[in-house]
Amino acid sequence: MANPPMEDFARRLRPSTLEGIQSATVGRVRERVRLLPFVFADVEAARTQAASIKDEVLADLGGNLVRFEAACLKHGIQVHWALDAARAREIVLDLASRAEGRLVVKAKSMVTEEIHLNAFLEAAGFEVVETDLGEYVVQIDGDHPSHIVAPIIHKTRYEVARSFAQKGLGPYTEDPGELTLQARARLREKFRTASIGISGVNFGVVESGRLVLVENEGNSRLSTTAPSIHIAIMGIEKLIPREADLPLFLRLLAGSATAQRMTTYVHLISGPRREDESDGPREVHLVLLDNGRSAIRSGPYRDVLRCIRCGACLNVCPVYRQASGHAYRHPYSGPIGAVLTPLLEGLEKMGDLARASTLCGACEEVCPVKIPLPHHLLRLRDEAARQGLAPKGIPWSRFASVADEPPMWRSGLTLLPLASGLSEKGWSEVRAAPRREGRPFRRWWDERS
Amino acid sequence: MSDREAILARIGSAWPWQAASTEVVGRPVERESWALFTERLHGLGGEVAGPEALTTLVERSVYSDEDAAAYLPEGVRCVDDPWQAEIGVTLVDWAVAETGSLLIATGSDRRRLASLCPPHHYALVPEGRLLATLEEALGHLTVRTTVLVTGPSRTADIEGVLIRGVHGPGSLTAVRL
Amino acid sequence: MSGGRSVRLMITCLVDAFYGKVGIATVRVLEAAGYAVDFPDDQTCCGQPPFNAGDWDAARRIGRHCAGVFGADGGPVVTPSASCAAMTRDGYAMLEHPEWPRAWELAEFLIDVAGIRGWPPEGNSRMPGRRVAFHQACHGRAIHLKDKPARLLSMVPGLEIVPIADPEQCCGFGGAFSVTHPNISARIGLEKLRSVQESGVEELVSGDMGCLMHLRGLIDRHSLPLRTLHYAQILAEALDG
Numbered sequence: 001m002a003n004p005p006m007e008d009f010a011r012r013l014r015p016s017t018l019e020g021i022q023s024a025t026v027g028r029v030r031e032r033v034r035l036l037p038f039v040f041a042d043v044e045a046a047r048t049q050a051a052s053i054k055d056e057v058l059a060d061l062g063g064n065l066v067r068f069e070a071a072c073l074k075h076g077i078q079v080h081w082a083l084d085a086a087r088a089r090e091i092v093l094d095l096a097s098r099a100e101g102r103l104v105v106k107a108k109s110m111v112t113e114e115i116h117l118n119a120f121l122e123a124a125g126f127e128v129v130e131t132d133l134g135e136y137v138v139q140i141d142g143d144h145p146s147h148i149v150a151p152i153i154h155k156t157r158y159e160v161a162r163s164f165a166q167k168g169l170g171p172y173t174e175d176p177g178e179l180t181l182q183a184r185a186r187l188r189e190k191f192r193t194a195s196i197g198i199s200g201v202n203f204g205v206v207e208s209g210r211l212v213l214v215e216n217e218g219n220s221r222l223s224t225t226a227p228s229i230h231i232a233i234m235g236i237e238k239l240i241p242r243e244a245d246l247p248l249f250l251r252l253l254a255g256s257a258t259a260q261r262m263t264t265y266v267h268l269i270s271g272p273r274r275e276d277e278s279d280g281p282r283e284v285h286l287v288l289l290d291n292g293r294s295a296i297r298s299g300p301y302r303d304v305l306r307c308i309r310c311g312a313c314l315n316v317c318p319v320y321r322q323a324s325g326h327a328y329r330h331p332y333s334g335p336i337g338a339v340l341t342p343l344l345e346g347l348e349k350m351g352d353l354a355r356a357s358t359l360c361g362a363c364e365e366v367c368p369v370k371i372p373l374p375h376h377l378l379r380l381r382d383e384a385a386r387q388g389l390a391p392k393g394i395p396w397s398r399f400a401s402v403a404d405e406p407p408m409w410r411s412g413l414t415l416l417p418l419a420s421g422l423s424e425k426g427w428s429e430v431r432a433a434p435r436r437e438g439r440p441f442r443r444w445w446d447e448r449s
Numbered sequence: 450m451s452d453r454e455a456i457l458a459r460i461g462s463a464w465p466w467q468a469a470s471t472e473v474v475g476r477p478v479e480r481e482s483w484a485l486f487t488e489r490l491h492g493l494g495g496e497v498a499g500p501e502a503l504t505t506l507v508e509r510s511v512y513s514d515e516d517a518a519a520y521l522p523e524g525v526r527c528v529d530d531p532w533q534a535e536i537g538v539t540l541v542d543w544a545v546a547e548t549g550s551l552l553i554a555t556g557s558d559r560r561r562l563a564s565l566c567p568p569h570h571y572a573l574v575p576e577g578r579l580l581a582t583l584e585e586a587l588g589h590l591t592v593r594t595t596v597l598v599t600g601p602s603r604t605a606d607i608e609g610v611l612i613r614g615v616h617g618p619g620s621l622t623a624v625r626l
Numbered sequence: 627m628s629g630g631r632s633v634r635l636m637i638t639c640l641v642d643a644f645y646g647k648v649g650i651a652t653v654r655v656l657e658a659a660g661y662a663v664d665f666p667d668d669q670t671c672c673g674q675p676p677f678n679a680g681d682w683d684a685a686r687r688i689g690r691h692c693a694g695v696f697g698a699d700g701g702p703v704v705t706p707s708a709s710c711a712a713m714t715r716d717g718y719a720m721l722e723h724p725e726w727p728r729a730w731e732l733a734e735f736l737i738d739v740a741g742i743r744g745w746p747p748e749g750n751s752r753m754p755g756r757r758v759a760f761h762q763a764c765h766g767r768a769i770h771l772k773d774k775p776a777r778l779l780s781m782v783p784g785l786e787i788v789p790i791a792d793p794e795q796c797c798g799f800g801g802a803f804s805v806t807h808p809n810i811s812a813r814i815g816l817e818k819l820r821s822v823q824e825s826g827v828e829e830l831v832s833g834d835m836g837c838l839m840h841l842r843g844l845i846d847r848h849s850l851p852l853r854t855l856h857y858a859q860i861l862a863e864a865l866d867g
Binding site: 020023024027048049051052055056059060061062063065066075081082083087131132133134137150151152155156157160176177179180183184187188191192208210216217218219221222225226236243244246247250251258260261262263264265266267268269270271273274276277278279280288290294295297298 | 451462489566587590602616618
């Protein structure tokens with residue numbers, strides 16, 4: 001039997017990559033655990049409240065989107081709707097083509113990864129530059145981000161150093177501070193001359209039509225301030241109802257993602273520059289993307305749409321730590337990716353991700369919006385099996401037949417199906433087979449009574 | 450059918466929703482205290498100074514908000530290109546003790562790039578503009594685009610090493626007026 | 627034994643098949659806590675292995691059998707496994723059979739129901755110098771077990787639970803996952819064993835034989851100097867004084 005893709009991928013990872021991921025994720029988990037009780041009097045209540053507010057948005061998603069659109073239009077944000085990735089790409093291309101220049105600066109955005117926007121715009125003749133430091137590194141390497149929040153968690157400083165020197169960013173250095181300065185110098189020229197800035201959106205506030213973008217580096221603010229056109233792309237689930245909900249979500253996102261009390265910059269965008277202003281984009285466009293989200297909302301996995309993309313579930317996931325984000329074959333990795341990706345891309349193509357989990361539940365425990373990820377993983381496994389997509393392995397129906405017949409079970413047949421599983425290559429390749437320890441319980445029990 | 454209609458049709462009707470019965474607040478912050486603000490901003494690598502700090506700007510190139518210019522001492526070299534300036538000077542609408550944050554709205558006398566392009570940012574906080582919590586500060590949002598700045602620009606992308614001044618200013622000084 | 631209090635023991639398929647010692651220890655512990663123990667002979671499995679593997683039809687079939695064996699009449703059902711207890715509560719609900727009988731995890735039962743606040747309940751047995759590491763089985767999360775097994779264990783006078791790094795980390799077992807993704811599973815397990823070894827103990831205690839079967843397999847394969855025990859075994863030892 002062939003190995004599942006994630007197992008194969010993990011086997012090929014270099015020890016240095018694994019060590020880097022391990023130490024970075026463990027560190028973030030510890031910092032997060034230390035910080036959150038200082039931020040919230042009751043962390044549990046905060047998570048419950050946030051989950052409830054996202055459910056409120058999803059319950060009347062249609063009404064909320066219409067109200068949000070109206071509020072955006074009121075202060076001059078132009079709203080476009082895209083049913084799928086192809087439509088979103090077309091809208092962006094159409095808007096970008098109206099600009100004078102052909103240089104696009106991009107803020108870090110998961111949704112633009114989801115719709116593969118960069119390659120599309122590049123094929124249409126645009127120069128697209130990722131400006132988040134980590135995203136820039138993966139772009140010049142022809143690589144992909146491997147973590148929702150920390151895109152180059154899979155790379156060492158030496159890899160970055162070699163890459164920067166090769167690309168002529170400056171003299172070879174392994175110092176992260178120097179490397180950062182080299183990227184800064186190169187990217188400032190891009191910010192200065194770009195005519196189009198593209199970003200995602202962290203939260204859209206329904207009542208005010210405000211686009212909220214959260215970041216630490218300043219590249220997102222620059223991308224959405226310096227060019228004359230700002231195009232923001234947002235999944236239709238990323239709404240929160242009220243301005244008053246912002247403190248809760250901003251604290252939860254900063255705390256869960258990077259163990260900060262607050263991210264360095266929270267950009268609260270309400271429209272293009274006004275007539276009395278001297279800078280800021282002349283046009284702000286918002287693309288509302290469905291791309292399968294409305295279908296998810298109507299099914300049993302709907303609460304994955306609460307996700308605020310903090311990446312906390314990746315950091316605590318033992319499988320993510322050993323397999324890396326690239327093993328998930330999609331921009332969304334870790335536990336949230338293992339649920340979301342099969343839903344977006346289909347069980348046939350991506351259903352194996354749902355089986356690549358120990359179901360330990362650490363992800364649900366840290367999720368700031370309490371998504372029951374282990375339940376979803378289980379349900380996806382069942383759904384895949386129902387569609388005949390489960391790999392052949394341990395013969396569970398035979399196991400059930402025995403477990404349904406106590407005499408057979410007692411006679412020791414219980415061990416046959418179980419043992420066949422445990423003697424499989426998979427078990428014995430890495431571990432010794434289980435040994436019987438002590439007298440069988442039933443014999444002891446029978447003799448005793 | 451437009452994409453808008455198609456999406457709204459796929460979403461369909463709303464379902465009932467019941468609010469969670471929890472009430473959430475941040476850790477209570479006693480009062481708007483400069484000591485707390487200073488502690489928080491220091492923790493992030495920023496500085497808090499008095500108005501005398503502005504005298505250090507003399508002979509340096511400054512890109513400033515128009516409404517902040519009145520506070521600048523004689524001899525400051527004001528420039529019109531944010532990309533060439535060494536210092537950016539802005540006025541602050543509200544400071545937040547809880548997080549060491551600064552709330553800065555856009556406006557006719559304001560320049561968005563002043564708090565963003567130059568490597569050093571001096572943020573002027575007029576008297577009576579310190580609030581205790583994020584809730585209070587965000588309660589003052591206007592219809593203008595606004596930014597909440599909490600410390601200098603930073604990244605930890607390369608091996609988790611904290612580096613300040615990636616794209617935004619690497620140094621931030623809150624000046625109490 | 628007092629007051630006609632009784633429990634029904636759900637032994638778990640792994641204990642039934644491999645770890646008789648753990649079953650015997652569990653009976654002794656429950657009896658020492660003042661309960662008569664009944665062992666319904668027709669029990670087999672709770673259905674968790676196929677449930678986790680995604681074969682819910684098989685899981686329902688086994689669950690229905692289990693529900694028949696542990697019908698609504700009779701004393702509380704107790705099991706020395708967080709994951710089997712979680713199956714009967716969380717899992718059966720997902721299989722749309724919340725009415726099937728629910729099992730207590732052993733430590734949860736002893737602390738929350740039996741009101742145990744010291745161990746052993748009688749006598750003054752001590753285990754001076756006994757130092758163990760404790761691995762908290764992840765499936766306890768689903769039933770909010772928290773640190774109850776460790777709390778129970780730490781009631782034994784003289785016994786010391788030595789802290790290990792990142793105690794909430796999974797051991798990498800994951801049922802069918804351990805067979806389908808052996809390399810990832812083993813690497814997670816070896817991280818756990820490294821934390822245990824770094825703590826300087828020679829005994830690793832847990833409350834779930836799934837975790838321990840996997841870790842034991844790794845320990846044997848890598849010839850590590852570690853013993854593995856279910857916490858019920860230590861509680862039973864403490865009874866012997």
